[in-house]
Amino acid sequence: MPFITGIGWVTVEGMGCGRQSSHFSMTPGTLPKIRRKSILDRPFVHFGRMDDFSRLGLAGIALALKDAGRHEWTAKRPVGMVASTVLGCIQTDMDYFDTVIQGDDMASPGLFSYTLSNCFLGEAACYFGTNGSSYVIYDPHFAGLTSLSALLLNIQLHEYNMGLAGIVNAEPPPDLPLPGKPLPGAAFVMIEKTPPSNETTYGPIELAQNDTILFNHKEMTSFLHLIQACVQMFHGI
Amino acid sequence: MPREINAGRGAVAQRKNAVWITDTAVVSALSDHIDEIWEQLLKAKTAIRPVERFNVDGYRSKVAACIRDLMPTGDRSMLHGLVSRLACAIGPVPSDAALVTATAKAGIDMLEQRKYGRACDAGDILPSSLAHIASQTFGIRDQGITISAACASSVIAVSQACALIHSGRAEVVLVCCADLVTRFVFSGFSALEALSSQPCMPFDKNRSGLSLGEGAAALVLMGRERAQREGLTPLGRVCGWGSASDAYHVTAPDPEGSGLIRAITLALKQAGLKGRDLCAVCAHGTGTIANDAMELKAFAHCFSDPGDSGPRVYSVKGAMGHTLGAAGGIEVALGLKTLEQQMAPPTVGFSQPAQGAERVSAQAVPIQGDYLLTSNSGFGGINAAIVLKRGG
Numbered sequence: 199m200p201f202i203t204g205i206g207w208v209t210v211e212g213m214g215c216g217r218q219s220s221h222f223s224m225t226p227g228t229l230p231k232i233r234r235k236s237i238l239d240r241p242f243v244h245f246g247r248m249d250d251f252s253r254l255g256l257a258g259i260a261l262a263l264k265d266a267g268r269h270e271w272t273a274k275r276p277v278g279m280v281a282s283t284v285l286g287c288i289q290t291d292m293d294y295f296d297t298v299i300q301g302d303d304m305a306s307p308g309l310f311s312y313t314l315s316n317c318f319l320g321e322a323a324c325y326f327g328t329n330g331s332s333y334v335i336y337d338p339h340f341a342g343l344t345s346l347s348a349l350l351l352n353i354q355l356h357e358y359n360m361g362l363a364g365i366v367n368a369e370p371p372p373d374l375p376l377p378g379k380p381l382p383g384a385a386f387v388m389i390e391k392t393p394p395s396n397e398t399t400y401g402p403i404e405l406a407q408n409d410t411i412l413f414n415h416k417e418m419t420s421f422l423h424l425i426q427a428c429v430q431m432f433h434g435i
Numbered sequence: 436m437p438r439e440i441n442a443g444r445g446a447v448a449q450r451k452n453a454v455w456i457t458d459t460a461v462v463s464a465l466s467d468h469i470d471e472i473w474e475q476l477l478k479a480k481t482a483i484r485p486v487e488r489f490n491v492d493g494y495r496s497k498v499a500a501c502i503r504d505l506m507p508t509g510d511r512s513m514l515h516g517l518v519s520r521l522a523c524a525i526g527p528v529p530s531d532a533a534l535v536t537a538t539a540k541a542g543i544d545m546l547e548q549r550k551y552g553r554a555c556d557a558g559d560i561l562p563s564s565l566a567h568i569a570s571q572t573f574g575i576r577d578q579g580i581t582i583s584a585a586c587a588s589s590v591i592a593v594s595q596a597c598a599l600i601h602s603g604r605a606e607v608v609l610v611c612c613a614d615l616v617t618r619f620v621f622s623g624f625s626a627l628e629a630l631s632s633q634p635c636m637p638f639d640k641n642r643s644g645l646s647l648g649e650g651a652a653a654l655v656l657m658g659r660e661r662a663q664r665e666g667l668t669p670l671g672r673v674c675g676w677g678s679a680s681d682a683y684h685v686t687a688p689d690p691e692g693s694g695l696i697r698a699i700t701l702a703l704k705q706a707g708l709k710g711r712d713l714c715a716v717c718a719h720g721t722g723t724i725a726n727d728a729m730e731l732k733a734f735a736h737c738f739s740d741p742g743d744s745g746p747r748v749y750s751v752k753g754a755m756g757h758t759l760g761a762a763g764g765i766e767v768a769l770g771l772k773t774l775e776q777q778m779a780p781p782t783v784g785f786s787q788p789a790q791g792a793e794r795v796s797a798q799a800v801p802i803q804g805d806y807l808l809t810s811n812s813g814f815g816g817i818n819a820a821i822v823l824k825r826g827g
Contacts, residue, residue, distance in 0.1 A: 244685070274682050274693075276679070276697075279680075283562075284561075284563070285561065285562065286562040286583070288546075288560070288561075288562070291543065291546055291619070292546065292550070294619075294623070295546065295547065295550050295619055296550070298618065298619065298622045299550060305622045305623065305625070305626040306626065307623070307626035307627045307628075310622075310623035310624075310626055310627065311627070311685060311686045311814060313540070313619075313623065314539060314540075314583070314585045314813075314814045314815060315562070315583055316583055316584045316585055316813075316814070316815040316817065317585075317685045317814055317815045319680075319815055319817075320680065320681075320684075320685040320814070320815030320816040320817065321685055323680040323681070323682040323815075323816060324682050324683065324684065324685070324816070326682075327682055328680065328682060329679050329680045329681070329682045329693070329694060329697060330678075330679065330680065331591065331678035331679060331680070331817075331819075332584070332680050332815065332817055333582050333583065333584035333587075333588070333591050333678075333817065334582070334583045334584065335580050335581065335582055335583075336541070336561075336562040336563040336566070336580070336581035336582075336583060337563060337580060337581075338561060338563040338566075338567070338578075344580050348580075348595060351595075351598050351599070351602060351604070352598065354602060355598050355601060355602065357598075357677075357678075357701070374549075374557065374560070375557045376557055376560075376561070377557065377558060377561075407603070407604070409604060
């Protein structure tokens with residue numbers, strides 16, 4: 199059975215890792231500005247040109263990898279990455295199309311590349327040397343468990359032995375009439391089939407045959423529920 | 436001739452719960468019907484022509500493969516029309532099917548409408564809109580998920596569908612993929628200097644970029660036991676799949692093809708096959724200098740056996756343009772046709788082979804064998820491959 203070995207998040211309240219913070223919550227509001235030095239140890243030339251959605255997702259991944267002690271590498275490794283999102287990079291889409299409307303010679307090629315919402319996973323792969331499968335799932339449901347289900351299924355079928363699953367939702371565009379707006383933030387969990395030792399894990403995680411997600415043999419109702427359960431378990435709350 | 440399948444993990448899984456493809460539909464700028472698309476392909480026809488949908492003054496390229504009579508209806512995305520055409524072209528889909536959709540930019544035409552101050556359905560702007568539209572149009576209960584991995588979206592969606600069936604979580608999965616040609620997408624690829632001024636020339640030594648296209652595909656995947664219960668015969672079987680990242684650059688492929696090599700290796704391993712067992716490869720073949728060179732390098736690595744001339748390689752993008760997130764689904768459907776007809780379609784636009792493109796042809800070429808590999812590579816440095824088998 200796979201185990202959760204790392205947790206990282208960015209919420210309105212700030213950035214955190216499971217082992218360092220005993221409190222996690224996701225609330226409406228304004229997300230903190232993400233700076234390279236607050237999430238990455240080494241310089242990353244692409245960071246400056248990345249859109250807010252990509253920085254948010256990259257931050258969640260970086261913090262989860264660090265929490266798991268898997269952020270350093272020498273050779274590329276098959277780590278899968280799956281992220282659920284409700285709105286994807288819709289604000290980036292709007293920003294890019296503004297540059298088109300201003301005049302087609304103004305269309306920003308750099309910004310356009312980030313209108314593909316999986317590109318932040320590619321940036322994470324470049325920085326952390328992960329060459330497993332990576333993709334985004336557009337999920338209109340706010341529970342955000344689809345990425346976890348997909349990753350656990352891929353691990354179950356031996357496509358890879360470790361991976362990151364998470365949710366990424368930037369602040370919704372204020373002027374877009376959407377049916378519902380997800381809470382802003384990113385949260386990722388690192389999952390390993392064979393962790394170095396039981397002491398390095400938060401607990402076992404499982405995709406049951408009825409498609410429910412079980413953490414420590416208890417059903418999780420949302421990604422936020424899972425993160426809270428992990429934090430409470432680790433800090434004995 | 437193909438060798439006997441090794442009894443690896445993949446082969447065992449196939450025996451337990453083989454994934455059959457029992458029905459397909461494709462809508463592209465060539466036609467709304469897969470048989471007509473196939474005929475047009477064999478005649479080396481192209482649907483890449485001057486763009487009329489939006490103003491292309493000022494762009495280096497003025498061509499794309501747009502579906503001529505596809506237009507937004509009222510405040511709704513063109514995706515509705517595209518998916519409706521698919522539903523007309525496919526047999527009944529079981530209402531208990533799980534739904535996995537794939538797209539790069541979904542209903543981005545509605546975001547454009549909004550920016551121009553025109554009426555638009557906000558629900559269609561959501562990137563998950565394709566799953567909602569497909570669920571309603573095909574009359575299936577599952578609300579589905581939408582996978583987005585740029586140009587590899589569909590192949591990953593098919594892989595995920597196979598995983599659901601293999602693991603016993605679903606008996607039937609509908610994979611539905613679609614993408615549109617819009618000013619948003621056209622201007623972006625133009626700004627990246629990725630568009631060819633002429634219809635694209637995959638694997639040609641004079642290639643200079645891609646041509647955009649729009650299209651959609653629907654694939655019904657079913658566990659063998661369920662299909663047999665329903666008295667269905669398979670169009671083909673998915674034998675293996677693999678996906679990998681380059682970890683090199685988000686908009687440029689790894690020149691060494693490391694991610695594609697890994698994706699192909701994983702797919703072949705799961706199928707219990709070697710490169711020499713394949714009779715054809717449906718390449719991504721966009722016509723960009725970097726993509727095609729990377730693919731040829733990866734193919735040379737994966738399929739070169741001393742004394743073996745290797746599988747036929749073709750690309751359909753010179754005929755119907757690069758349909759982005761829909762490309763893989765369309766190419767799986769046409770790959771099944773290739774196997775059924777034992778004929779590799781011509782690579783339209785190809786004339787003088789680039790280095791390493793000796794197995795590509797401008798003419799339709801008879802093939803002999805049961806296995807075909809189809810692959811896609813996309814922004815984000817993602818690569819995905821699938822091995823198909825003729826029949827069940």
